[in-house]
Amino acid sequence: MAFGHFSQGQPPEDPVEALRAELLAVKQASGLSYARLGARTHYAKSSWERWVNGKQFPPRAAVESLAAALELDPERLLALWERADEARADATGADATGADEGGVGESANGAGGPEEPAHGAGDGAVAEADTSATLRQRLAGRRRLLFVGAACLLGAAVSVAAVLATGGDSHDAPAASKAAAATGSAQPPTPQCRAAGCGGKDPAATHCGLDGQTLTLTRNKDIVIELRYSKACAAAWGRITYASKSAIVDADNSAGDSFATPVHWGNDVYSPMVAVTGRMTAWACGTQPNGGARECTRHMPVPGTPQG
Numbered sequence: 426m427a428f429g430h431f432s433q434g435q436p437p438e439d440p441v442e443a444l445r446a447e448l449l450a451v452k453q454a455s456g457l458s459y460a461r462l463g464a465r466t467h468y469a470k471s472s473w474e475r476w477v478n479g480k481q482f483p484p485r486a487a488v489e490s491l492a493a494a495l496e497l498d499p500e501r502l503l504a505l506w507e508r509a510d511e512a513r514a515d516a517t518g519a520d521a522t523g524a525d526e527g528g529v530g531e532s533a534n535g536a537g538g539p540e541e542p543a544h545g546a547g548d549g550a551v552a553e554a555d556t557s558a559t560l561r562q563r564l565a566g567r568r569r570l571l572f573v574g575a576a577c578l579l580g581a582a583v584s585v586a587a588v589l590a591t592g593g594d595s596h597d598a599p600a601a602s603k604a605a606a607a608t609g610s611a612q613p614p615t616p617q618c619r620a621a622g623c624g625g626k627d628p629a630a631t632h633c634g635l636d637g638q639t640l641t642l643t644r645n646k647d648i649v650i651e652l653r654y655s656k657a658c659a660a661a662w663g664r665i666t667y668a669s670k671s672a673i674v675d676a677d678n679s680a681g682d683s684f685a686t687p688v689h690w691g692n693d694v695y696s697p698m699v700a701v702t703g704r705m706t707a708w709a710c711g712t713q714p715n716g717g718a719r720e721c722t723r724h725m726p727v728p729g730t731p732q733g
Contacts, residue, residue, distance in 0.1 A: 443505055443509065451502075452473075456692075459473045466487065473487075482509070489503065496634050616631060616632045616635075624698065625698070628695065635655075638655075640661070640722075642722060645711045645712070650711035651722070654707070654725075659701060660700055661676055663709030672687065672711065672714050673685050673686070673711070673712040674686055676699045676709050677707065677708055678706065680700070684697035705726070708724045
């Protein structure tokens with residue numbers, strides 16, 4: 426999901442509230458229920474309800490899992506988490522990272538597995554955490570923030586140097602920007618397949634979803650049908666949202682490949698991938714439950730391929 430900055434207007438001055446507001450905005454923009462969010466992140470839906478509504482402070486790993494599940498750039502969310510964590514540590518003098526981690530042990534739909542302790546039940550224990558451990562956590566957080574700041578400054582220096590070296594040629598500006606971005610951030614996971622090797626595989630499990638973009642979309646009554654594409658993997662897949670149980674999404678290409686997946690629960694699902702290379706085209710289709718009407722997107726070529 427190619428989401429950017431979700432919260433609107435001026436961000437709250439309180440870093441903890443700013444993080445909570447951003448998590449709420451991300452959830453609302455995703456259109457996912459708490460149960461579906463839990464299934465995608467492997468944290469309990471009850472945990473997400475508490476974190477998003479500010480009843481408890483989320484663990485860092487949960488924020489990272491949210492960014493990965495929704496194909497978001499994690500840097501903004503983690504920067505908000507760092508500031509909120511620092512603010513909590515400064516305010517309480519306790520280890521702010523001792524937040525609810527129990528959701529992992531519970532099944533994604535909230536059934537089975539132990540429920541996490543209620544908010545406030547462990548606050549006394551957290552407040553009595555070892556002072557030296559707390560100090561190490563706070564210093565580690567500050568070191569991470571200093572590292573990110575230094576990396577950003579280095580990236581800006583690389584960008585300026587590239588512009589000066591090329592005499593300000595606008596054609597070289599994108600390359601310079603990419604070099605700066607690569608310098609200032611960690612490398613994303615490497616895609617695990619490409620082109621025909623991606624046929625029938627999961628875009629999330631293969632990291633192809635990291636650079637996913639929607640090439641075209643259409644509707645089948647309430648169902649929104651998207652054709653998603655990964656340049657890194659040279660592959661495409663279908664995604665449907667606002668669908669009912671047993672609705673089907675399929676991805677197809679002009680080579681005759683087709684892969685489909687039904688909605689088992691929730692209201693959205695994506696299909697396995699099909700290759701899209703050279704002069705090939707791809708499209709996605711959504712079918713209403715119980716053999717209902719089927720609608721498909723336009724047949725799309727590889728982005729940038731000359732037509733005619």
